[in-house]
Amino acid sequence: MSYCRRGSKGYLYLEDGTLLEGCGFGSPQTRIGEVVFTTAMNGYPESLTDPSYRGQILVITYPLVGNYGVPSPVIDDGILLNFESERIQAEGLVVQEETEGVKWNSSKSLNRWLEEEGVPGLSNVDTRSLVKKVRKSGVMMGVITQGEPPSDPETLLKRKYDEIDFTSLLSPLKPIIHRGKGKGVVVVVDCGVKHGILRSLTKRGLTVVRVPCSFGADEVMDYVPSGILFSNGPGNPNLLEGQVKTFRDLSEYRIPILGICLGHQIGVLALGGRVEKMKFGHRGVNKAVVEVGTNRFYISTHNHGYAVFRDGVPDGTRVWFYNPDDNVVEGLKHEKLPIMTVQFHPEASPGPWDARWVFDLFLKEVKKNGNS
Numbered sequence: 510m511s512y513c514r515r516g517s518k519g520y521l522y523l524e525d526g527t528l529l530e531g532c533g534f535g536s537p538q539t540r541i542g543e544v545v546f547t548t549a550m551n552g553y554p555e556s557l558t559d560p561s562y563r564g565q566i567l568v569i570t571y572p573l574v575g576n577y578g579v580p581s582p583v584i585d586d587g588i589l590l591n592f593e594s595e596r597i598q599a600e601g602l603v604v605q606e607e608t609e610g611v612k613w614n615s616s617k618s619l620n621r622w623l624e625e626e627g628v629p630g631l632s633n634v635d636t637r638s639l640v641k642k643v644r645k646s647g648v649m650m651g652v653i654t655q656g657e658p659p660s661d662p663e664t665l666l667k668r669k670y671d672e673i674d675f676t677s678l679l680s681p682l683k684p685i686i687h688r689g690k691g692k693g694v695v696v697v698v699d700c701g702v703k704h705g706i707l708r709s710l711t712k713r714g715l716t717v718v719r720v721p722c723s724f725g726a727d728e729v730m731d732y733v734p735s736g737i738l739f740s741n742g743p744g745n746p747n748l749l750e751g752q753v754k755t756f757r758d759l760s761e762y763r764i765p766i767l768g769i770c771l772g773h774q775i776g777v778l779a780l781g782g783r784v785e786k787m788k789f790g791h792r793g794v795n796k797a798v799v800e801v802g803t804n805r806f807y808i809s810t811h812n813h814g815y816a817v818f819r820d821g822v823p824d825g826t827r828v829w830f831y832n833p834d835d836n837v838v839e840g841l842k843h844e845k846l847p848i849m850t851v852q853f854h855p856e857a858s859p860g861p862w863d864a865r866w867v868f869d870l871f872l873k874e875v876k877k878n879g880n881s
């Protein structure tokens with residue numbers, strides 16, 4: 510790499526000793542994270558602000574990133590449009606080619622956005638071979654930096670993604686209320702909720718109370734909810750004993766519960782199942798899931814590194830969705846209780862809306878519950 514148009518070289522050092530050299534963009538910071546990739550061809554503003562990417566360096570397989578700039582934030586009752594949280598959550602971004610795009614609603618370039626938010630970017634690297642490596646050896650920790658290669662990467666890489674509880678960094682400190690125009694209150698146990706989930710609930714008239722991820726069942730029940738949603742979030746679900754207990758305790762109230770992504774995994778653990786780390790995860794917006802029973806395929810958005818395999822399904826539940834590529838369990842329904850969970854993202858953001866009816870189904874359950 511001899512010439513970088515923004516002046517600075519950039520580097521990604523991987524846990525296995527590989528050093529990739531490219532061009533720096535965004536902010537000249539050094540950050541550590543688990544190196545993961547998404548196959549989404551668009552939606553970088555949503556992906557970068559998805560709290561579930563906290564602690565991870567995101568590699569985008571689509572070769573041109575930045576084409577349509579970064580939209581201006583629109584906030585409606587505290588809920589953002591076009592972004593999934595108030596800041597970039599990913600630790601760093603790796604792309605093949607970073608572009609200065611424009612679009613009618615773009616307020617700045619990707620480069621400027623990363624610069625303002627203190628997040629390093631790396632471009633002009635062969636993302637294809639990087640992804641092949643990650644697919645082959647599994648996800649690894651990495652250091653992203655600019656200027657010079659990292660001087661002591663081994664020390665930096667002592668930090669392991671799987672051992673950190675990121676949810677406490679993202680969860681609100683106190684409850685936040687978003688009012689819907691209809692009846693019914695849903696408490697969202699917020700371990701880093703995507704705003705797309707909040708939008709999906711308020712759009713259906715529901716009032717949303719976002720409570721800290723550390724809340725126990727009694728604190729959740731103080732809001733007399735008609736339904737409870739356990740949100741998506743970053744990190745290893747096996748560290749979240751408190752949240753698992755809260756889910757278990759709440760299941761006894763027989764109130765409709767919907768778990769999404771991390772929420773699905775917490776539910777599985779609460780009901781006695783098992784959640785394991787995958788080799789390189791599912792991250793993208795064109796992943797098929799099959800609904801058991803109807804045999805319908807839905808194209809859906811995924812962002813998960815942990816998963817429930819067939820032998821980890823808890824007793825008393827049945828598989829609702831699975832991924833036809835690798836058979837991973839993508840959703841469960843409880844046989845007796847009004848509990849349903851999905852590993853994928855029915856709110857999309859970014860991605861297709863094929864499965865947004867999951868929220869309609871939840872709404873139906875919430876209405877049946879009577880409090881609404």
Ligand SMILES: NC(=O)CC[C@H](N)C(=O)O
Nearest residue numbers: 741742744770771814815
């Ligand atoms: N999007 C999510 O909620 C991700 C859940 C969990 N952190 C995983 O990677 O599997």
